[in-house]
Each structure stands twice: as structure tokens, then as C-alpha cells.
Amino acid sequence: MDWDFFIELGLGGLTRGSIYALIAIGYTMVYGIIELINFAHGEIYMLGAFTGLIVAGVMGIYGFPAVAILLMAIVIAVLYCAAYGYTMEKVAYKPLRGAARLSPLISAIGMSLFLQNYIILAQTSDFLPFPALIPDFEFMEPIAHIFGSTDLVIVVASASSMAALTLFIKFTKLGKAMRATAQNRKMAMLLGINADKIISTTFIIGSSLAALGGVLISTHSGQLNFMIGFIAGVKAFTAAVLGGIGSIPGAMLGGLFLGLAESYAAGYISSDYEDVFAFSLLVIFLIFRPSGILGKAPVEKV
Amino acid sequence: MTFSGLLKSIVTGLAVTALCVPAFAADTIKLGVAGAHSGDLASYGLPTVNAAKVVVEKINAAGGINGKQVELLIQDDQCKPEQATNVATKLVSDGANVVLGHICSGATKAALPIYTEAKLIAMSPSATNPMLTQSGDYPTFFRTIASDDMQARLGVDFAIEKLGAKKIAVLHDKGDYGKGYAEFARKFIEEGGKAEVVMFEGVTPGAPDYSAVVQKIRRFKADTVIYGGYHPEASKIISQMRKKRIKANFVSDDGVKDDTFIKVAGKNAEGVYASGPIDVSNLPMYKEAIAAHVKMFGSEPGAFYPAAYAATVAMLTAIERADSTDYEAVTAKLRSEFVDTPVGKIKFNEKGDAEGVGFSMYQVQNGKYIELK
Numbered sequence: 001m002d003w004d005f006f007i008e009l010g011l012g013g014l015t016r017g018s019i020y021a022l023i024a025i026g027y028t029m030v031y032g033i034i035e036l037i038n039f040a041h042g043e044i045y046m047l048g049a050f051t052g053l054i055v056a057g058v059m060g061i062y063g064f065p066a067v068a069i070l071l072m073a074i075v076i077a078v079l080y081c082a083a084y085g086y087t088m089e090k091v092a093y094k095p096l097r098g099a100a101r102l103s104p105l106i107s108a109i110g111m112s113l114f115l116q117n118y119i120i121l122a123q124t125s126d127f128l129p130f131p132a133l134i135p136d137f138e139f140m141e142p143i144a145h146i147f148g149s150t151d152l153v154i155v156v157a158s159a160s161s162m163a164a165l166t167l168f169i170k171f172t173k174l175g176k177a178m179r180a181t182a183q184n185r186k187m188a189m190l191l192g193i194n195a196d197k198i199i200s201t202t203f204i205i206g207s208s209l210a211a212l213g214g215v216l217i218s219t220h221s222g223q224l225n226f227m228i229g230f231i232a233g234v235k236a237f238t239a240a241v242l243g244g245i246g247s248i249p250g251a252m253l254g255g256l257f258l259g260l261a262e263s264y265a266a267g268y269i270s271s272d273y274e275d276v277f278a279f280s281l282l283v284i285f286l287i288f289r290p291s292g293i294l295g296k297a298p299v300e301k302v
Numbered sequence: 303m304t305f306s307g308l309l310k311s312i313v314t315g316l317a318v319t320a321l322c323v324p325a326f327a328a329d330t331i332k333l334g335v336a337g338a339h340s341g342d343l344a345s346y347g348l349p350t351v352n353a354a355k356v357v358v359e360k361i362n363a364a365g366g367i368n369g370k371q372v373e374l375l376i377q378d379d380q381c382k383p384e385q386a387t388n389v390a391t392k393l394v395s396d397g398a399n400v401v402l403g404h405i406c407s408g409a410t411k412a413a414l415p416i417y418t419e420a421k422l423i424a425m426s427p428s429a430t431n432p433m434l435t436q437s438g439d440y441p442t443f444f445r446t447i448a449s450d451d452m453q454a455r456l457g458v459d460f461a462i463e464k465l466g467a468k469k470i471a472v473l474h475d476k477g478d479y480g481k482g483y484a485e486f487a488r489k490f491i492e493e494g495g496k497a498e499v500v501m502f503e504g505v506t507p508g509a510p511d512y513s514a515v516v517q518k519i520r521r522f523k524a525d526t527v528i529y530g531g532y533h534p535e536a537s538k539i540i541s542q543m544r545k546k547r548i549k550a551n552f553v554s555d556d557g558v559k560d561d562t563f564i565k566v567a568g569k570n571a572e573g574v575y576a577s578g579p580i581d582v583s584n585l586p587m588y589k590e591a592i593a594a595h596v597k598m599f600g601s602e603p604g605a606f607y608p609a610a611y612a613a614t615v616a617m618l619t620a621i622e623r624a625d626s627t628d629y630e631a632v633t634a635k636l637r638s639e640f641v642d643t644p645v646g647k648i649k650f651n652e653k654g655d656a657e658g659v660g661f662s663m664y665q666v667q668n669g670k671y672i673e674l675k
Contacts, residue, residue: 005521012513019510127534129566145520145547151513217510222541223534223566231508266514272476272504274514 008146009267010260015151015220017259018158022213023236024243024251025165026206032182032246033202034097036104040088040111041210042233044081047115048211049130049218049228050123051077056131070133070219077211085207086200094196112229119226127225130218150220157216161209162252169248174201182246238282244295253293330373331366331621333358333614334393336403336413336424338381347405349603350427350610351376354402356594357614367622379404383412390416398422399627400617402610407431414440421629423636425617427609432486435653442629444636444650446613446643447606448660453577454486454530457553460575460663461526462497465551469500471524473515473539475531476504483530483555500524507535516542524550532557536574537567544570551575559664559671571669577661580646581673582608588644612643612659616650 023045030038052073059069092111096104137149169175180188181198189195217232218224235258243254258278265277285292335354337347358372366372375398379386386409393401394416401417401424404410410429417424418440425444426434432449434440461467470491474484481504488499500522505515516539519527527543527550529536536558543550552574559578564571582588591611595603617632619641624631640649640658648658664671 002521005517008517008521009514012511012517015513016511127537127562127566129568144545146517148545150545221510221538222568222570223537225534227508228510231506232510263514267518270503271506271512271515271518274506274509 005267009263011147011151012267013260013263014256015154015259016263017239017256018155019213019217019232019255020236020239020259021162021252021255022158022209022216023232024240024255025162025248026210027237027240028243028245028248028251029202029206031240032248033178033185033199034093034104035101036093036108037237038093038203038206039105039108039233040092040115041206042229042236043112043115044085044088044207044229045210045214045232046119046224046226046229047084048077048081048207048214049224050119050214051080051211052215052218053128053130053224056133060131066131066133066135069131070215073133074212074215077215078208081207081211081214082204085203088207089200089203094199112233116226116229123226125226127223130222130224132222133215133219150216154216154220157212161212165205165209165248174198178202235278238278241282242285242292244292247292247294247296250292250294257293330371331618331627332373332375332396332398333618334375334377334396334398334401334403336377336379336386336389336393336401337405337409337428339376339378341380341382343381343406345604346428346606347378347381349605349607350402350405350613352595352599352603353427353591353607353610354614356591356598357611357618359598360594361618367618368625372618379409379413381406381409383408386410386413387416389413394420394422400425400621400632402427402613402617404429405606407434410434410443414443417442423617423629423632425613427613428606435655438653440654442633444613444616444654444656446609446616446645446648446656446659449655450482451486451490452655452660453555454483455490456577456661456663457483457528457555457575458487458490458494460577461528461551461553462491462494465526465553465575467497467526467551469522469524469526470497471501471519471522471527471550472499472503473501473527473529473531474504475507475535477507477531479557480529480531480555484528487528487530497526505535505539507531512539512542513546515539516546516548519543519550520546520548526551526553529554529558531555533560533563533566537563537571540567540574541570556661561671564666564669564671571666574666575674576664576666576671578664578671580660580662582645585644585646587642591644608644609659612645612648612656615643616641616648616656 026041030036055073055076056069092107093104096107134150134153140149177193178198181195185195239254239258240251242257243250261281262274262278266274335351337350338344339347354374362371375396377389377392379389386404390413404413405428407429410426423442427446430447430450432451472484472488474480488502491497491499501518505512536554540552554576556578559576620632620635621627623635636650640647646658648656650656663674665674
């Protein structure tokens with residue numbers, strides 16, 4: 001067994017998995033609360049990347065240091081996308097709250113196409129370069145050939161934002177209200193929880209994490225266009241389902257699981273089958289454990 | 303076309319031949335032009351008709367070829383194989399001396415057995431399928447465009463001879479174009495026996511991260527990466543390679559020889575090799591050909607116009623030099639003597655591919671693709 005190669009692939013999978021996990025949380029939170037698969041979530045990620053690019057472009061002209069640009073790009077992208085997430089929910093989903101389940105789903109697909117076309121018209125349909133905002137850290141140099149500075153930043157940023165989210169949901173009042181709404185929206189409302197506000201908060205948090213992911217991943221891959229949200233979205237959605245849709249730790253676990261699985265499949269079998277492998281996993285899970293790794297089988301209420 | 307239609311065209315053809323053969327031998331040289339002149343792919347075929355018109359008008363105005371005027375026989379095959387066979391039969395029976403065409407590889411392949419049978423030279427400006435020349439089945443076929451495998455041949459030879467590659471990782475984007483290039487590259491490397499293919503894999507376009515593939519390049523100690531595909535994935539792969547401190551050379555195709563690649567990959571693009579069409583825009587004859595089109599049709603020519611112009615000139619010059627329209631004599635001239643065309647100085651090899659057209663290697667130097675001589 002070639003352990004070096006095994007570890008290299010593991011670290012690569014970790015980066016990839018963290019990316020998936022960041023986006024998957026948005027899917028899973030929204031699903032947990034309003035049982036909607038928000039297909040436009042990948043586009044929020046893409047919008048975050050574009051916002052980051054614009055901020056980086058403007059600040060780059062004024063010669064700010066890369067780290068300052070990165071932080072500013074993240075902050076502005078997060079704020080901007082949070083606003084988008086909030087508005088999107090109000091415009092596309094809230095009016096359909098009482099409608100049949102299929103209606104908001106169609107609305108989500110429409111929103112996704114709308115946002116893609118909006119970027120084509122407002123920005124461009126070309127590939128654009130994304131500046132490398134994460135500098136090569138001196139102390140990472142000895143292992144830069146397996147795990148670079150951008151990988152480190154992505155993994156640390158994902159892990160810490162997920163930890164913060166977990167603490168938020170566990171210990172704050174708003175977090176408690178979110179859990180209550182997820183469990184039973186009607187009951188929560190009877191107890192005085194403003195469900196609309198909770199749903200908005202969910203969209204804001206999910207979109208913020210997607211924006212963070214968008215900026216970090218674009219600086220890692222060095223490029224973006226209006227379609228990047230699609231593949232990332234599909235993969236993250238797969239991760240959310242693998243982990244158990246509706247469960248936040250499940251989304252993290254599912255993301256890591258998918259990232260590692262893809263990395264090892266590409267490394268030991270062939271990258272030709274990377275996607276085949278990812279989606280075969282999904283199918284196997286849907287057959288043998290439809291509720292995912294951490295999901296609970298739905299209990300029929302009588 | 304129905305059987306009766308085919309029959310009709312044969313009958314008409316025979317009738318016309320019977321009338322014309324004795325007459326044309328003295329009078330005119332007949333240049334058949336076959337390709338898509340209507341339908342979805344007309345934009346490929348019409349520029350070749352224009353090219354033939356421009357060249358023929360110029361030659362006729364100057365007194366023709368050895369005193370004979372050139373006459374055009376234009377036939378539309380819509381790039382459909384079943385139409386192409388009819389067109390070929392028609393051209394043979396109408397007494398064409400040489401044929402410019404066909405345009406699409408499929409239609410060309412369908413028509414070629416008829417030309418082979420009739421010993422009629424057909425020269426395509428655009429059919430790039432490698433088998434058309436390499437199979438050796440169609441000795442009357444020539445072309446003025448490089449075949450699909452030429453780029454892979456160039457890339458492989460360049461990597462092995464100029465860069466001294468021993469262990470080559472061949473990657474592609476799983477698409478028709480990229481995978482085709484990669485498969486030819488693998489075949490040529492294996493046939494050459496001077497280097498080995500250490501990995502052959504497709505990457506998923508659009509994936510956020512290629513680190514597993516990149517780690518594999520290191521694991522197999524590849525000194526050169528040959529990539530078939532387009533620039534978005536290429537720039538991501540090269541960037542991740544450099545980030546992971548892999549110094550292997552990167553050789554690719556004209557999907558990567560695009561300024562967007564340099565813009566997106568930035569400093570990581572430096573030193574990357576990519577093949578692209580030989581730059582002919584400075585040749586006087588190229589400029590002259592374009593100017594003649596603008597004068598005659600009032601617009602810039604479409605794709606394949608220079609290659610079609612070159613094919614017309616090559617065939618008519620060979621007839622002039624042979625002072626005959628005899629197949630053997632003209633073919634010998636095409637294969638032995640160079641001719642000046644808008645795509646460069648060309649002659650044809652035994653298989654019918656033009657020497658002197660095609661691709662050259664470019665390298666990114668200081669943010670620009672520079673042609674390597």
C-alpha cells in the first residue's frame with residue numbers, strides 16, 4: 001500500500017468535501033424547515049463568487065494587500081448573498097407557501113435559470129480569471145505539494161463556520177426556534193415563534209455559507225463563469241442527501257464523505273468514473289438507506 | 303433521392319456525356335464544385351463556391367489554362383451522404399476533370415468510391431476525418447486541410463523530440479474533440495515506442511477541483527502532460543499542477559490556443575505549449591485572395607475559403623503543368639511540385655494530405671502565444 005498517495009488523495013478529498021459541505025448546508029437547512037429543495041442555491045454560490053471577483057477587482061486597483069482583499073471580498077459577498085437569499089425567499093417561495101409541493105420546486109428551478117441569465121446579461125458568459133487571494137504561507141511550503149495554503153484556508157474556514165453554526169443552533173434562542181420550526185412548524189407558531197422570520201433566517205444563513213464557499217473555491221480554482229453553480233450545486237445536493245437531508249451534521253458528513261469518495265475513486269480507479277462513482281453512491285444510498293447517514297426515517301404522524 | 307431519381311440522373315448524365323465528351327476535350331476544363339450549398343451547413347460550402355469563382359474568373363480573364371477556359375459545374379450535396387453519391391455520379395457523367403469537394407467528411411466518404419472508380423481527382427478544403435487519406439482506399443482524394451490527427455501527431459512529436467518526454471500523462475475532457483485528440487496521441491506515443499503513456503484519463507468539465515488527477519500525475523512521475531480539450535479545464539489543471547509544485551510540461555491542442563486561456567491561467571500559463579493553425583495571414587497570396595473576395599462579393603469570406611482557394615489553385619496549376627487532364631499526369635504533378643497558395647507553399651504526399659498546411663506549435667511567453675519555428 002502506497003500510504004503517501006493514500007494520504008494525498010485523502011487531503012485532496014478533504015478540501016473538496018469541505019467545499020461540498022459548505023454548500024450542502026444551505027440545501028439541508030432549507031429542506032429541514034420548509035421541505036423545499038432550493039435549486040437556486042447553487043446560483044447563490046455563483047453570485048457570491050462574482051461578488052468576490054468584483055470586490056477583488058476594485059480593491060486590487062487601489063493596491064490593498066491580498067489578505068485584506070480576501071476578507072473584504074468574503075464579507076461583502078456574504079452580505080450581498082444573504083440579501084439575495086432573503087429576497088429570493090420572499091419573491092419566489094413565500095407566496096407559494098400554501099401551494100402544492102411541486103409549485104415551489106418549479107419556482108426554484110425558474111429562479112436558478114433567472115439568476116444564471118441575469119449574470120450572463122449583467123456580467124458575461126465568458127470564463128473570467130479569479131485572482132489568487134490566498135498567499136502561499138511560508139510554513140506550508142514543506143507540504144505545499146500535497147496540501148497547499150488554499151486547501152488549508154478552505155478546510156479551516158469550513159470547519160470553523162460549521163462549528164459556529166452548530167453552536168448557534170444548539171445554544172441561541174434563535175437556534176432553538178429554528179429547531180422547533182423544523183420539528184413542527186404549526187406547533188412552533190402556536191408557541192409564539194414567528195415562522196416567517198425563522199425561514200428568512202434559514203435562507204440568510206444558507207446563502208451566507210454558499211457565498212463564503214463561492215469566494216474560497218474561486219480563488220482555489222482561479223476561474224469562474226455563470227455555470228459554476230450548477231455542478232457544485234448538484235454535487236452539494238448529493239452530499240446533503242447522502243448525509244441525510246434536513247440534518248446539518250449530516251450535510252457536513254455527507255460532503256466529506258462524497259469528497260473523499262470522489263478523490264479515492266479518481267485516484268485509484270480513474271477520474272473518468274468520478275461522477276459515475278458519486279452518483280452510484282447516491283443511488284445505493286437511496287436504495288439501502290434512503291434517509292442518509294444521519295437522517296431519521298420520517299415518522300408517519302397519525 | 304429515389305431509385306428513379308438516381309436512374310434519371312445516370313441516364314441524363316450518360317446523354318450529356320455522350321454529347322459533351324468530344325466537345326469539351328477541345329474547349330474547356332471542367333471544375334466540379336461539390337458540397338453543402340443549401341441547408342444547415344451551407345455556410346461551410348458556399349465559401350468554397352466563391353473561392354472557385356474567384357480563381358476561375360482570374361484564370362479565364364488571363365486567357366485560361368494553356369488556352370482553355372475553365373468552366374464550373376456546381377453541385378449541392380447538403381452534406382448528406384446519400385446526396386453526395388448522386389452528386390458524384392452527376393459530376394462524373396457531366397465530364398468534370400477535377401472536383402473541388404466535398405465539404406463534410408461523411409459526404410466525402412460516400413462520394414469517394416465513385417471518383418475512385420472514375421479516376422477523377424477530388425480535393426476537399428474541409429473534410430478532416432483521418433481515415434479518408436490514411437486508409438489508402440481513395441487514391442484520387444486530396445485535401446488542403448490538416449486531418450484531425452495532425453495536431454496529436456505534432457504534439458506527440460514535439461513532446462518526445464523537442465522536450466525529451468519519456469513518461470507522458472494523456473488527459474482529456476471526455477468530449478468528442480478532446481478525447482479524439484487524446485486517443486490519437488496515445489496511439490502515436492505507443493506506436494513510436496520512445497515514450498510511455500503512464501496514465502490516460504478523462505476529467506469532468508466544471509468540477510471545482512482536480513487534485514486527485516494532479517496527484518496522480520505526480521505519482522506516475524509524468525514528465526509531460528498532453529491534454530485534449532478546451533481552455534477552461536486546461537487552465538484549472540495547469541494551475542493546480544503548479545500549485546502542487548509539479549513542473550511537468552503541458553502540451554495541448556488548439557482548443558487551448560486561445561487568449562482566454564492565458565487570461566484565466568495567468569502566470570501559470572507561462573511555458574505551456576499548444577498547437578494551432580499555422581499563421582498565414584501575412585502571406586501576400588492570402589491577402590490577395592481575401593481582397594479578391596471582397597471585391598467580387600462585397601463581403602469577407604467565410605471559413606474554408608482560403609483552403610478552397612488553395613485547392614482550386616493546386617488542381618488547376620497541376621493541370622496546366624501536366625498540360626493534360628489525364629488522371630495519372632495531374633496526380634504526378636500534385637505529388638511532385640510545390641504550388642503557391644493562400645495557405646502556404648504546398649504539395650501532396652502519397653496519401654493525399656497536403657504538406658505545408660496544418661498546425662504549428664505555440665508557446666506562452668510573457669503572456670502571449672508565440673509560434674515556435
